[in-house]
Amino acid sequence: MPEAIRLSREWDLIRKSGKGDGVLEVPSRATQISTGFGLVRVATGPAGEPRLLIPVARPARNRMPTGNRNLSVGHASYRSSGKGLHFIDLMLTEPRLAGVFADLSEKILERIETGEGPENAVRGTIEDFRKLLAASAATEVPLNELAGLVGELMMLERLCTGNPDAVRAWTGPLGQRHDFRSGDVALETKTSTRADATRVQIHGADQLLAPAGADLYLAHLRIEQTDGGTLSVAGLRRRIIELGADEVLLDTRLAAIGCRDPQGDAWNDTAFASEGIDIYCVRDGFPRIVSSSFSGGSLPDGIVGLEYALDLSHARDHLLDEVAMGELIRSFAA
Numbered sequence: 008m009p010e011a012i013r014l015s016r017e018w019d020l021i022r023k024s025g026k027g028d029g030v031l032e033v034p035s036r037a038t039q040i041s042t043g044f045g046l047v048r049v050a051t052g053p054a055g056e057p058r059l060l061i062p063v064a065r066p067a068r069n070r071m072p073t074g075n076r077n078l079s080v081g082h083a084s085y086r087s088s089g090k091g092l093h094f095i096d097l098m099l100t101e102p103r104l105a106g107v108f109a110d111l112s113e114k115i116l117e118r119i120e121t122g123e124g125p126e127n128a129v130r131g132t133i134e135d136f137r138k139l140l141a142a143s144a145a146t147e148v149p150l151n152e153l154a155g156l157v158g159e160l161m162m163l164e165r166l167c168t169g170n171p172d173a174v175r176a177w178t179g180p181l182g183q184r185h186d187f188r189s190g191d192v193a194l195e196t197k198t199s200t201r202a203d204a205t206r207v208q209i210h211g212a213d214q215l216l217a218p219a220g221a222d223l224y225l226a227h228l229r230i231e232q233t234d235g236g237t238l239s240v241a242g243l244r245r246r247i248i249e250l251g252a253d254e255v256l257l258d259t260r261l262a263a264i265g266c267r268d269p270q271g272d273a274w275n276d277t278a279f280a281s282e283g284i285d286i287y288c289v290r291d292g293f294p295r296i297v298s299s300s301f302s303g304g305s306l307p308d309g310i311v312g313l314e315y316a317l318d319l320s321h322a323r324d325h326l327l328d329e330v331a332m333g334e335l336i337r338s339f340a341a
Contacts, residue, residue: 010116011109014038017049018057031085031092035060040116042125045092047116052098057105059112060094061125077101078108080133095129103268111136148273150200150232153240156266157279158198158228159186160243164250170340171251180263184213189339191221195289198228202282205320212306212313215295223289224327224335227319229282236278241270286332287325294321 017036021027027035027050035050035058045062052058060083083096097115099108111132118128159179166173166187179186187194195214197207207227209215217223230238244261248254261269268274289295296315298304306313327335 011106011113014049014057014059014112015105015109018051021049021051022055030087031060033085038116040120042119044125047119048094049112056098056100056102057108057112058096058098059115060096061115061119061129063093063095063125065093077104078133080129095125097129107136150277153274153277154198154200154230154279155196156240156264156274157230157238157243158196158226160240160247161228161230161238161281161284162187162194162196162226164243164247165336166339167247167250167252169337172253173339174247174252174257174260176339177260180260184216184218185223187339188218188221192335192338193218193221193223194226194286194335195223196226196228198230200230200232200279202229202231204229206316206318208314209295209317210314212296212298212300215289215293216297217289225287225289227285227287229284230279231282232277233280234278236280238279238281239277240266240274242275242278244269285319286327286335287319287322288327290325293325294318 017038021034021036025034027033027048028037030037031048031050033050035048037046037048040047042062044064047062048060050058050060063082077100079096079098079100081096081098083094085092085094097108097112099105114132114135115128118132119125123131159177163174163177166176173189176187176189178188185193185195187196199207215223215225244257247257258269261267266274287293294317296313298306301307
């Protein structure tokens, strides 16, 4: 049986029973791996969090890596049979990463079993996992996908400023044709990663087609990558929640588009700065290709998909001024 699975079962057993083997004052059970200062122990935290206690001669705080919002790294001392015992104390604080923590613990045990010192085994394994996550984060979320989500969250933040319940109007993640819909108003967003960009990609003959009985608007958000930028998925999510939006509903929408860990590094390694936003009213005369652009009101036979680039510099007559933009934003609060 893989050690990670065995460890997970040990944590489950301790949580269900509420106790360990009675050796320590905290619920814990010994593994068969020794550091030379005692057996490594699996344990649980105050709320049942998975922990790994690695025996050491004495705490060496300056030699250990720092933790983060998902992993607590510290030291713990307990007495057993009148003897003081010292441990490196690793505890998971993010339940969704239980599998990753089990893998991390398995690698630490493997290093210790081969004779590596406990501090080096812990420090080396944590650093290896951080490098692995950093290397995969760059390719896990393509820049255009990340920028598109940041743009939608920027727009959602504006809408929630007037009405926190506007998160329900974020219909794109539900498979709806347009990104936002409230009553007789639909809003499509396009995000560019250059301040001077004017071109956007349109997908399909229906993307710039207004729903029946509704008006359609196109928001063009311009952002640029920058160190220390204030726009990130985690930051925007936090601000939207602070405005009063339903956190569960927001996370459900995020998960629906594949962002299941909006606070994770993969979605937040890149930050952006806002370079401007324009909103256009998509009506007659707006440069677009829709079904009615073709004879018979549908795509020609044999054409099963359509994608084209739109230069918004040719749509300036349809650009909303600040007053009209404000009225549009307020319409989502109605």
